[in-house]
Amino acid sequence: MSIRILFSSLRRNSLMPSLVLLQVALACAILCNVLFLAWQQMEPMLAPSGVDGNDLILVDGLDAPDRAWTAAEVQAGTDALRTVPGVRAASAALGLPMVVSFVNMRAFRGPTGAAVGVNVYEGYDLLDTLGLQLVSGRNFLPGEYRDLNSEQGKGVPEPVIITQSLARQLFGDASPLGQVLHSPEETKGPGSVVVGVVRHLLRNRMNVATDGRADDTVLTPERVATSPWLAYAVRVDPAMREAALRGVRKAIESQFDSLLPVGSKPKAESYAARRDKVFKSRRATLELFAGVALTVVIVTVIGIMGLTGFWVQKRTRQIGIRRALGARRIDILRYFLAENALIVGIGVVLGMTLAYFGNAWLMRYYELPRLPWTWLPLGALLMLLLGQLAVLSPALRAARVPPVVATRSV
Amino acid sequence: MLRYSFELAALGLRRFPKSTVLVVLTAALGLAACMTTLTLLHVLSADPLPGRSQNLYLAWVDTVLAKPSNAGADIMAMNGFKTNNYHTIKLADAQALLAAHRAAQQSVVVDVVADEVSDDGRHAQNQQMVLATTSDFIPMFGVALRYGRDWTPAEDAARAPVAVIDTDLAQKLFGTPNAVGKSVRLKKTLFRVVGVIQPYVLQPHFYALSGGDYSSDGGENLYVPYAAALDAGLAPYTTDGCDDARHGKFGDAPDPAHCAVLGLWVQLDTPQQVAAYRTYLQNYVEQQKDLGSFGKPPRSELTGVAEWMKQNNVVPDSVRLNVWLAASFLLLCMVNVAGLLAARFLRRSGDVGVRRALGAPRRAVFLQHVLESGLACLVGGVLALPLTWLGLWILRQQSSDFAGLAHLDPAMFGSLFALALAVGVLVGLLPAWRMSRVEPGLQVKGE
Numbered sequence: 001m002s003i004r005i006l007f008s009s010l011r012r013n014s015l016m017p018s019l020v021l022l023q024v025a026l027a028c029a030i031l032c033n034v035l036f037l038a039w040q041q042m043e044p045m046l047a048p049s050g051v052d053g054n055d056l057i058l059v060d061g062l063d064a065p066d067r068a069w070t071a072a073e074v075q076a077g078t079d080a081l082r083t084v085p086g087v088r089a090a091s092a093a094l095g096l097p098m099v100v101s102f103v104n105m106r107a108f109r110g111p112t113g114a115a116v117g118v119n120v121y122e123g124y125d126l127l128d129t130l131g132l133q134l135v136s137g138r139n140f141l142p143g144e145y146r147d148l149n150s151e152q153g154k155g156v157p158e159p160v161i162i163t164q165s166l167a168r169q170l171f172g173d174a175s176p177l178g179q180v181l182h183s184p185e186e187t188k189g190p191g192s193v194v195v196g197v198v199r200h201l202l203r204n205r206m207n208v209a210t211d212g213r214a215d216d217t218v219l220t221p222e223r224v225a226t227s228p229w230l231a232y233a234v235r236v237d238p239a240m241r242e243a244a245l246r247g248v249r250k251a252i253e254s255q256f257d258s259l260l261p262v263g264s265k266p267k268a269e270s271y272a273a274r275r276d277k278v279f280k281s282r283r284a285t286l287e288l289f290a291g292v293a294l295t296v297v298i299v300t301v302i303g304i305m306g307l308t309g310f311w312v313q314k315r316t317r318q319i320g321i322r323r324a325l326g327a328r329r330i331d332i333l334r335y336f337l338a339e340n341a342l343i344v345g346i347g348v349v350l351g352m353t354l355a356y357f358g359n360a361w362l363m364r365y366y367e368l369p370r371l372p373w374t375w376l377p378l379g380a381l382l383m384l385l386l387g388q389l390a391v392l393s394p395a396l397r398a399a400r401v402p403p404v405v406a407t408r409s410v
Numbered sequence: 411m412l413r414y415s416f417e418l419a420a421l422g423l424r425r426f427p428k429s430t431v432l433v434v435l436t437a438a439l440g441l442a443a444c445m446t447t448l449t450l451l452h453v454l455s456a457d458p459l460p461g462r463s464q465n466l467y468l469a470w471v472d473t474v475l476a477k478p479s480n481a482g483a484d485i486m487a488m489n490g491f492k493t494n495n496y497h498t499i500k501l502a503d504a505q506a507l508l509a510a511h512r513a514a515q516q517s518v519v520v521d522v523v524a525d526e527v528s529d530d531g532r533h534a535q536n537q538q539m540v541l542a543t544t545s546d547f548i549p550m551f552g553v554a555l556r557y558g559r560d561w562t563p564a565e566d567a568a569r570a571p572v573a574v575i576d577t578d579l580a581q582k583l584f585g586t587p588n589a590v591g592k593s594v595r596l597k598k599t600l601f602r603v604v605g606v607i608q609p610y611v612l613q614p615h616f617y618a619l620s621g622g623d624y625s626s627d628g629g630e631n632l633y634v635p636y637a638a639a640l641d642a643g644l645a646p647y648t649t650d651g652c653d654d655a656r657h658g659k660f661g662d663a664p665d666p667a668h669c670a671v672l673g674l675w676v677q678l679d680t681p682q683q684v685a686a687y688r689t690y691l692q693n694y695v696e697q698q699k700d701l702g703s704f705g706k707p708p709r710s711e712l713t714g715v716a717e718w719m720k721q722n723n724v725v726p727d728s729v730r731l732n733v734w735l736a737a738s739f740l741l742l743c744m745v746n747v748a749g750l751l752a753a754r755f756l757r758r759s760g761d762v763g764v765r766r767a768l769g770a771p772r773r774a775v776f777l778q779h780v781l782e783s784g785l786a787c788l789v790g791g792v793l794a795l796p797l798t799w800l801g802l803w804i805l806r807q808q809s810s811d812f813a814g815l816a817h818l819d820p821a822m823f824g825s826l827f828a829l830a831l832a833v834g835v836l837v838g839l840l841p842a843w844r845m846s847r848v849e850p851g852l853q854v855k856g857e
Contacts, residue, residue, distance in 0.1 A: 117488025208490035310753035
């Protein structure tokens with residue numbers, strides 16, 4: 001069976017095929033964009049955090065807008081947490097994964113020329129407390145820690161621990177250890193020296209944790225001091241999670257309640273509970289997109305089925321003639337599947353173009369990420385499969401048309 | 411003829427009930443998606459203060475003695491934060507511009523955060539948004555007074571610790587809406603309540619965008635004279651920039667004497683007044699000697715409400731994008747419906763052939779089929795109404811600061827049916843035209 005027969009049949013009666021084609025094109029364009037938008041929401045949720053989150057408790061809400069926590073108060077808090085039964089380690093920190101109320105940020109430019117915006121987690125021995133996996137280099141030395149907002153360590157490069165992904169972006173294939181990083185606008189000054197690399201560490205600015213930027217995070221050796229904000233990360237004994245959480249809450253209450261403004265509520269929660277809350281709105285948006293995509297799919301399948309069903313029925317006589325002339329059932333089935341593939345194929349080419357230019361056009365007016373072209377074949381493949389699925393039942397019905405129909409004059 | 415066509419159309423709808431249901435459902439889905447997103451856009455881009463907003467302008471003079479630096483903004487941008495310039499000004503400029511009285515009404519506006527405690531210390535509302543402003547704010551922005559009075563310009567000048575609170579706060583702190591004469595403690599200062607207003611929530615919260623584009627939690631419930639607020643140590647939390655010499659330390663509240671923190675809104679009723687005020691502002695900034703010696707060009711701006719909301723992207727891009735997405739989905743549904751209708755119409759080619767052979771003009775056939783399609787989509791529109799409610803409910807479950815505003819109003823209710831009818835006629839055109847081309851002879855012969 002040549003494709004020319006297919007074409008000439010389509011040309012002779014073009015209303016139905018062109019409606020199917022238009023539907024497929026539109027559905028393909030919408031699906032590509034919706035799936036991409038959904039992926040954007042999903043990326044931060046799928047990114048590995050690098051944190052050993054099972055036995056981790058995060059404490060925040062310790063904001064003192066009218067004063068600043070002194071180094072002694074912060075240390076007293078850490079000490080109180082360490083004495084709680086079941087607690088293995090506690091670190092005071094500014095900036096923690098899944099704590100989105102306080103976002104600490106900087107930017108670095110590396111030898112590759114790439115300038116990368118990063119989130120900074122400052123605190124004492126966060127590497128161990130968060131349970132991060134060091135792949136090269138070392139943890140900070142006790143002597144390297146400095147008090148936040150103090151003159152300590154001015155003039156010497158500040159040690160930093162970066163992530164593997166950050167190392168690749170800033171240094172390419174070169175070893176990052178011992179290299180000096182500067183912020184993009186000031187290339188002079190001591191800068192920061194890389195002393196260690198961890199496998200993963202999820203940033204806490206989630207909106208930009210997409211397109212391979214999820215791990216753009218650094219650790220710095222800082223003791224929290226003279227800061228109105230404060231948070232703690234607490235590692236607990238897996239066997240005593242519940243008891244430790246209660247203990248941590250009690251310790252925070254007795255340590256900070258009298259110092260905090262009236263009505264402040266410090267929050268001590270497990271990492272998992274935090275993660276759940278942070279991603280709640282993302283999940284809601286994701287469900288919305290999934291609903292939209294599903295509706296588009298259903299509408300398109302129904303549309304194709306309805307149109308093809310009618311079109312097949314109209315050609316019952318021709319099918320009968322073909323069968324009478326010796327065509328097998330499988331030939332008829334193949335004919336309709338091929339015809340659908342042809343129409344849908346043209347439709348998706350049109351749809352991919354529409355998706356690409358639609359996205360480019362919207363990008364001119366709105367803040368929207370560019371639709372990577374790799375998404376286009378995905379939407380196209382999906383549409384082709386859906387098309388074949390939708391045509392299956394009408395095509396099977398056509399294949400069942402007996403040859404004797406040709407002799408009737410319906 | 412119209413009536414006959416109408417009857418035929420209604421009859422036609424009942425003939426293939428299964429495909430009618432499909433047509434109606436598809437149309438309803440497309441319409442509901444479109445209406446849901448359009449309603450949100452409509453609510454968010456509505457005039458926040460009809461009748462007044464066109465006369466309100468935000469006045470800005472750039473007198474901050476600091477070299478324009480993008481360093482902070484770049485780092486913010488790389489981490490996905492947008493830095494906005496809220497067109498705030500320093501204290502001295504606000505005082506000078508207020509004192510000049512060049513506008514019909516004028517008020518300084520700045521949001522501060524404070525714990526509101528009743529005078530007996532027994533009830534408190536923590537971390538509330540407090541509006542520090544001047545006496546003109548209430549008449550200028552059309553705030554409705556329930557009890558007592560607005561504070562006077564004299565009290566503004568005397569830096570008197572007076573306050574106007576809303577009925578909700580009065581109820582919470584004092585157990586009665588009429589709290590005139592009571593006092594509210596902010597930090598260490600007692601502010602005497604002179605008036606009680608109806609809760610005043612503007613959407614968008616355009617007059618102080620630094621406090622959020624939309625007042626999701628009900629806006630400010632307490633107003634105080636800004637001078638008295640500064641005396642009480644209530645400090646604003648954001649600034650557009652500070653003089654180089656006085657860069658606020660990390661975490662410090664910006665000092666209004668050296669940092670741009672105050673918004674200045676003026677009411678100008680005629681284009682002449684607007685032009686005159688614009689000239690006055692520019693002259694004012696050109697006369698600032700410090701600025702000249704610092705080497706910064708004198709800049710001033712006067713921005714109307716609509717322009718101001720546009721500049722600050724108050725209606726989020728995602729809302730407009732969703733409208734486009736929904737519109738393309740409606741288009742998909744329309745093509746779908748057109749196809750389904752064409753299929754069901756063409757099944758009746760025989761009947762139409764007979765009608766045409768008996769003398770029915772093409773026009774009648776066309777009209778009948780367009781009516782049938784319009785009718786189907788109108789039914790779809792009725793079905794779209796609960797679906798739109800459902801869609802808006804889903805939107806309200808999304809956690810953004812404006813999601814709670816998504817409600818259907820009568821105007822959008824009406825436009826739903828207009829849209830349904832338009833869609834119905836539009837999708838019916840092609841299949842109906844195809845039907846009106848049916849040749850009488852051929853069909854009769856074919857049968």
